[in-house]
Amino acid sequence: xxxxxxxxxxxxxxxxxxxxxxxxxxxxxxxxxxxxxxxxxxxxxxxxxxxxxxxxxxxxxxxxxxxxxxxxxxxxxxxxxxxxxxxxxxxxxxxxxxxxxxxxxxxxxxxxxxxxxxxxxxxxxxxxxxxxxxxxxxxxxxxxxxxxxxxxxxxxxxxxxxxxx
Numbered sequence: 001x002x003x004x005x006x007x008x009x010x011x012x013x014x015x016x017x018x019x020x021x022x023x024x025x026x027x028x029x030x031x032x033x034x035x036x037x038x039x040x041x042x043x044x045x046x047x048x049x050x051x052x053x054x055x056x057x058x059x060x061x062x063x064x065x066x067x068x069x070x071x072x073x074x075x076x077x078x079x080x081x082x083x084x085x086x087x088x089x090x091x092x093x094x095x096x097x098x099x100x101x102x103x104x105x106x107x108x109x110x111x112x113x114x115x116x117x118x119x120x121x122x123x124x125x126x127x128x129x130x131x132x133x134x135x136x137x138x139x140x141x142x143x144x145x146x147x148x149x150x151x152x153x154x155x156x157x158x159x160x161x162x163x164x165x
Contacts, residue, residue: 014089017104024108025115028138032116032124039126050127055134058122070120077117081110095152102148109141 035054039045045052058070060077088103095103116123116138125134 014092017089017092017100017107020104021107021111024105024141025111025138028109028112028136028141029115031137032112032126035126036124044128050129052126053128053134055125055128056122057125057134070117070122074114074117074120077114081107081114084110095149096155097152098155099149099152102145102150102152104145105141105148106145109138109143109145112136112138112141 035052039052039054041054041056043054058073059068060073085107088107092100092103113123113136123136123138125136125139127136127140128134
């Protein structure tokens with residue numbers, strides 16, 4: 001009976017995780033849309049440490065694969081995000097709270113960038129420092145999510161399996 005209770009409780013958690021990731025992806029896509037609608041390419045809005053500058057990245061991280069067909073990049077990204085989502089949803093019940101938060105951030109950022117690249121024009125990047133490649137909010141989610149997943153894994157002691165009667 002105990003295993004059945006655990007399965008019942010996991011379904012809502014996974015649904016919350018999926019909704020939170022979708023919400024983060026939506027926030028990312030709304031910000032990207034606002035930047036595209038209000039900024040011309042090459043235009044710079046100086047905010048001090050980080051500036052807003054519209055750019056399109058047809059590749060992946062640091063423009064790797066930018067010379068590939070956009071549909072190859074989309075297909076590869078979709079496959080990676082699918083595998084990542086399956087892994088995170090299956091593994092999340094064993095994660096610490098910090099790792100779960102990281103999983104949601106990682107998945108939300110990955111979904112935001114995947115949906116953004118579906119039109120074949122590449123991902124909208126807009127956060128510019130001058131010393132680092134231009135990036136976007138989804139990239140921040142992905143990076144922060146990976147960091148939280150790692151920290152949560154390091155800080156959480158290994159679970160000791162329960163012994164039977």
